[in-house]
Amino acid sequence: MTGHLPSLVPVLPEIILAVGAMVLLLLGVFQGDKSYTQVTNLSVALLAVAAFVMFGEVGSSRQITFGGMFITDAFALFAKTLVLIGSGVALLMSGRYMRDHNINKFEYPILVLLSTVGMMIMISASNLMSLYVGLELQSLSLYVLAAMNRDRIRSTEAGLKYFVLGALSSGMLLYGISLIYGFSGTTDFATLAATLKGMHEPAMGVTVGMVFLMAGLSFKVSAVPFHMWTPDVYEGSPTPVTAFFAAAPKVAALALFVRAMFSAFHGMTAEWQQVVIFISIASMLVGAFIALVQTNIKRLMAYSSIGHVGFALVGLAAGTEAGIQALLVYIAIYLTMTLGAFGAILTMRRSEGMVEDISDLSGLSQTNLPMAIGIATLMFSLAGIPLLAGFFGKWYVFKAAVDAGLVPLAVIGLVTSVVSCYYYLRIIKIMFFDEPAPAFEGGQGRTVGLVVGVAAVLNSPVSFLLISPLVAAAAWAAGSLIL
CATH class of the missing domain: 1.20.58 (Methane Monooxygenase Hydroxylase; Chain G, domain 1)
Structure with missing residues (x-):
């Protein structure tokens, strides 16, 4: 025993x-x-x-x-x-x-x-x-x-x-x-x-x-x-x-x-790499272009998640230890971005119940400026704007692809990332420049507000100070997989 x-x-x-x-x-x-x-x-x-x-x-x-x-x-x-x-x-x-x-x-x-x-x-x-x-x-x-x-x-x-x-x-x-x-x-x-x-x-x-x-x-x-x-x-x-x-x-x-x-299947990298490259490109394209026409914010986040899976798979497609490290960095950052974004969606509540249309965020900066700033930070990070956490995630996966000789894959990823900026920036434009819609009720409590606030801070330029320990931890994790 x-x-x-x-x-x-x-x-x-x-x-x-x-x-x-x-x-x-x-x-x-x-x-x-x-x-x-x-x-x-x-x-x-x-x-x-x-x-x-x-x-x-x-x-x-x-x-x-x-x-x-x-x-x-x-x-x-x-x-x-x-x-x-x-x-x-x-x-x-x-x-x-x-x-x-x-x-x-x-x-x-x-x-x-x-x-x-x-x-x-x-x-x-x-x-x-x-x-x-x-x-x-x-x-x-x-x-x-x-x-x-x-x-x-x-x-x-x-x-x-x-x-x-x-x-x-x-x-x-x-x-x-x-x-x-x-x-x-x-x-x-x-x-x-x-x-x-x-x-x-x-x-x-x-x-x-x-x-x-x-x-x-x-x-x-x-x-x-x-x-x-x-x-x-x-x-x-x-x-x-x-x-x-x-x-x-x-x-x-x-x-x-x-x-x-x-x-x-490490001995069959050449075989599975082709499949991963295909689904990565397809996911980035679908996530970028179909999200452009979405009006429901949860459906938009669904297509956004499909696109982000495509970006993460760029690291896997590289087929190297650096690629695994990049993928781990990416999913860690993605976790904070997506939890913060859905925390923000949970605050979209009025007397008639929860609302999910992107237009319901109209003029949020005039009715709840802190929440608008938090959501804007998360949207900028999801778009991959430099110096925010999302930028570092994309930087590492694209770098791993380039180092592995997959330059076309990195270029496609960069182009789709630029396209996806449109629907993230559209949300920011609606919050800060459109006529205000009726204010939301008190949200879903302090916990949700705290989650959005912490996620926004982690994805703000403060992430520049945190990225180095994350990269080191990811390198340690990736090294244990490649023996």
């Missing part, structure tokens, strides 16, 4: 969250929905405890457990930190909105916790089987969260669309895994990498399986052409749920994408 205990240490944060979620589920069942606030606060505390335990492993070397199916390294610690932050902030922002819309169900924070467990398993997966288990644990929770507002047709529609298309993507992913296993004889990343390295030329079945695997992962990060669910799900889901979707799951899926390509 004693000999098996150390193997549980790397997975201790996941165990804490899973067991804690079960205990909170019992609490919710016995106390009913009146326990919503208590369960939410305890869920955030659980996320903090998991992070504390995880940071205790920072000094540890690479650890592998469960027969090589689960790995903890610097890359996993970096990505899991972002996921825990994203989940915790999304929960903190959701309180008043969920109460106002009568969807303050105790199941909500528990589903977020279980989804977070799935994300952490995804990030640490070193086997195609653990990859799938983590992915499905995350996805099943997200399907229910999307349809959380059962009395609203759009929310139910969002959950149904997400479920049907998610099931399709899972089928593609499983088919890819079966092909890879059938032609290589293994599902373990390290063994698969060694097998491919020993082949003079990869078997066609492995290549086809890898493409199907990438298609399934592309759906999870909402990359084109597997993005069709994103605008409807973002618009239909409750806004705090949309904020959660745009933050933590996106980070986890991108981290999984990177680990799978570099740990299992």
Whole structure:
């Protein structure tokens, strides 16, 4: 018994969250929905405890457990930190909105916790089987969260669309895994990498399986052409749920994408690089041009997220350690930008309820100047204006692409970034130069205002002082993936 205990240490944060979620589920069942606030606060505390335990492993070397199916390294610690932050902030922002819309169900924070467990398993997966288990644990929770507002047709529609298309993507992913296993004889990343390295030329079945695997992962990060669910799900889901979707799951899926390509298929970089370049270009183009005609701010943020996934994938397309480092820097900055932006959307409330049209921000600078400045800072950062955090994210991914010889990809990224400036700057123009619309009510409480304020500060020129530690941490994480 004693000999098996150390193997549980790397997975201790996941165990804490899973067991804690079960205990909170019992609490919710016995106390009913009146326990919503208590369960939410305890869920955030659980996320903090998991992070504390995880940071205790920072000094540890690479650890592998469960027969090589689960790995903890610097890359996993970096990505899991972002996921825990994203989940915790999304929960903190959701309180008043969920109460106002009568969807303050105790199941909500528990589903977020279980989804977070799935994300952490995804990030640490070193086997195609653990990859799938983590992915499905995350996805099943997200399907229910999307349809959380059962009395609203759009929310139910969002959950149904997400479920049907998610099931399709899972089928593609499983088919890819079966092909890879059938032609290589293994599902373990390290063994698969060694097998491919020993082949003079990869078997066609492995290549086809890898493409199907990438298609399934592309759906999870909402990359084109597997993005069709994103605008409807973002618009239909409750806004705090949309904020959660745009933050933590996106980070986890991108981290999984990177680990799978570099740990299992590093010997096939030339093959998967072509696919990544295609979906990166397609995502940047769709995100830039279709967002131009959006009038609903949540749909605009959906297409914005598709574009940002394209920018992040530029780092993966580079196929180098510098590319991984750039991608990690990018998703860390993107997390702050998107949480701040959705915090701002949560403040768009009037007496008749929540409003989501971009035109509702008209003249915000005259009715709530601090909020207008915060939103403007975030929009400038999302656009990649120099000296703001978003600029540094794009700088590093484009630099990695240029250093890898992918100059055309970097140029396309630069052009689409310029195009996307239009719809970000349009929001700023509406807030500062249009006739004021009726003022919003008191927002969603101090927590949401604090999130927007902190996100705006982190994305302001102050980011120039913070970028160096972030780049160093990302380099440390990327170095652990490339052995």
